[in-house]
């Protein structure tokens with residue numbers, strides 16, 4: 001019988017794919033407004049979320065647990081202004097941080113120590129993602145009258161390798 005931990009981790013796979021789909025919707029929103037740096041940033045975030053989902057798939061495969069791939073709810077595709085998608089993204093990252101923290105608590109309660117250790121990387125990743133998304137939100141709010149300043153900021157600041165990627169858990173089929 002599947003543990004509660006395994007079934008909650010399966011649910012988290014759905015949340016990660018939903019986050020990926022939401023980031024694609026955000027990327028397309030910016031792409032349609034010819035804001036290529038913002039678009040590229042969110043296309044990249046979408047791939048990262050997809051990789052997170054497949055890292056969880058690989059964990060369940062390794063643990064000989066059943067893997068369930070579900071559909072996801074439709075993402076939000078319309079936004080009031082250029083700030084709204086980043087505010088939505090930050091709220092999403094904070095929600096995922098809470099979800100991962102709950103999974104860690106559950107793993108601990110069920111004595112799933114291997115699962116608990118697996119999730120530590122995600123806690124670090126969430127700290128990084130909440131931090132970088134709040135920074136981006138500050139920049140976008142400050143530059144809402146001149147979004148090209150955000151484009152300049154991203155062109156300057158992005159491109160550095162995320163050091164966390166080196167220690168990331170393996171993803172089913174390989175990370176993209």
Ligand SMILES: [Fe+2]
Nearest residue numbers: 016049052096
């Ligand atoms: Fe994620």
Ligand SMILES: [Fe+2]
Nearest residue numbers: 049093096129
């Ligand atoms: Fe994320």
